[in-house]
Amino acid sequence: MDTWALLKQLSEAPGVSGDEGAVRAILKEAIAPYVDEIRVDALGNLIAVQRATVEDPLRVMVEAHMDEVGLMVIRADKDGYLQFQKVGGIDDRILPAKAVRVGKDAIPGVIGIKPIHLLGSAERKKVLGVDDLRIDIGASSREEAERLVKRGDRAVFDTTFADLGPRVKGKAFDDRAGCTVLAALLAAGPYPVELHAVFAVQEEIGLRGARVAAYGIDPDLAIALEGTVADDLLKEKDESPTTELGKGPALTAMDRSVIVDPRLLRFLIQTAEQAGIPYQIKQPGVGGTDAGRIHLVREGVPSAVVAVPCRYIHGPVSLLDKQDMDWTIQLMEAALKRISPDVLAR
Amino acid sequence: MKDLIQKLVESWGPSGYEDRVRELIRAEIADVVDEWRVDALGNLIAVRKPIRPGGMRVMLAAHMDEIGVMATYVDEKGFIRFTNIGGVYPLNLRGGRVQFRDGRVGVINREEKAEGDPTLAQMFIDVGAASREDCPVRVGDPAVFLRDFVDLGPRLVAKALDDRVGCAILIEVMKQLQDTPHEVVGVFTVQEEVGLRGATTSAFGVEPDLALAIDVTATGDTPEARKRPMKLGAGPAIKVKDRGMLAHPKVKDRLIETAERLGIPYQLEVLELGSTDAASIQTSRAGVPTGCVSIPTRYLHSPSEMVDYEDVTNTVRLILGFLREPIDLG
């Protein structure tokens, strides 16, 4: 499997929460040769099973979310501009003057803003929110706009993937990086565990897809794969970078949604150390992931989070280090080969 | 019971890392219960079978975890930045001491330049390390308050009385329980302080017909306190409501009748903030009639919480009395 070609394809596909069909179609095709069963559940999660190489295996759920943050069209103004809302966590400050693609026909548009020539000094300092902004798709009337776009259509940032040598840039690495890692894991299987691969929907609006997927699967343990915050630019104070590029997969000890099972955290650290794979512990207390819902399903599921550090997530362009992604795949492969019920012994 | 409470509060167990507390409790109750198990999240579930027919499956929950902190960063000079595990107030931390799992102790202080009440981000832990390389603490290491148990006679002071005092009460109930028609399932839960997480999964597993949480509640009996009806020494608090739940009226009434029948002092609890495991048990599966008995506690989530010992022993009596006869919720 060419992981970089897959990441490019996934990154450039639109997949705002609740509208993950394009991403799902790419993944379905990519993993089909490697899995024994494949299905799409009621909420749209893509769930594949890869049977184990042993009898009585652990049932391991490995999950990554397909959806990305984006925009939703609310209505067209009489002049043909589109009012919109945010879907998921987006900083208002990054919206103005961005190119976007709207709807399933990927209509090009731009989030309009007055040129600097016309701005007073007070106006220049003001942060414009979604209520002040419109998407301009070049229509000059409501009728013209509504021929191209319907209320409820999603819009994504119009970003081209690019290979920067040791690093790559593109949109939605949160969590297309995780999706790519998970697809690569299936391609490298099978393992001595029954692998339930879940490409989940609706993470960005409240961890919704993973919960129902986990309920359906009822696994012995789960690992969520993420593209997570790297905040490793220059700082005024000697403080945590959350994660750093080039230092290997980020393991979570605790975030706002989950306390990672200490047995699994220890196991992942040991696996990395034995295999000589660098790793880092993500700054505890920051963010939340699908593991936050998965671990509370039914009678509980011991859960962990492994992430590829990504700069600038939830913006138009994210950036990751190729080696971090390779190391993440290697760590997960090693973990799936090594894991046994002993890991869960108390 | 004071010895038991002391052992429990001096044990180390922030949310997610309750194994030592669990082992201590398991050792206390293993011989008096019919079965016990530890579930996937680490909840200790102990069962006492009914002595006679006519009862239901009653889940009693007390949480093993305590609030704490977790290292988020070690700076070049060896100072540790940290985040909260559960509801930690910066004002309760300055000058305090915390203890990591390996016993290592650190002191907490604040950035001097930061004005006003500090935020957690403006505080740090000093374990006496000279540099990052010299610092034995790693990012992700949890710690809890370090503070001795003090027996003031009628009142007890300690860290983590929330909710180890509830655990002590539940242990005593499991030990003293005689002659009940109910299958009593004592659940010592994990991760209450970070969002009632252990109770969510254990209630799903236990599938009780009725449940009671045993936890602490805030009081209004200190100088210039916020107005709250609860006070130390006036008996167990029978919960009417808090922010997360309304107690099942029949369960609440049954607790009141029991207290009155046995001559146990009690108070009714209406708490504006906060919640307990009862809130998540109540909405488990198709729903569970749920109540809560609270131990009034001063200075909650500080290193020196205070309870009245008679409130504690009366809570044991109240719950034992509650379990004695069949319960009609009709």
Ligand SMILES: [Zn+2]
């Ligand atoms: Zn994500």
Ligand SMILES: [Zn+2]
């Ligand atoms: Zn509590």
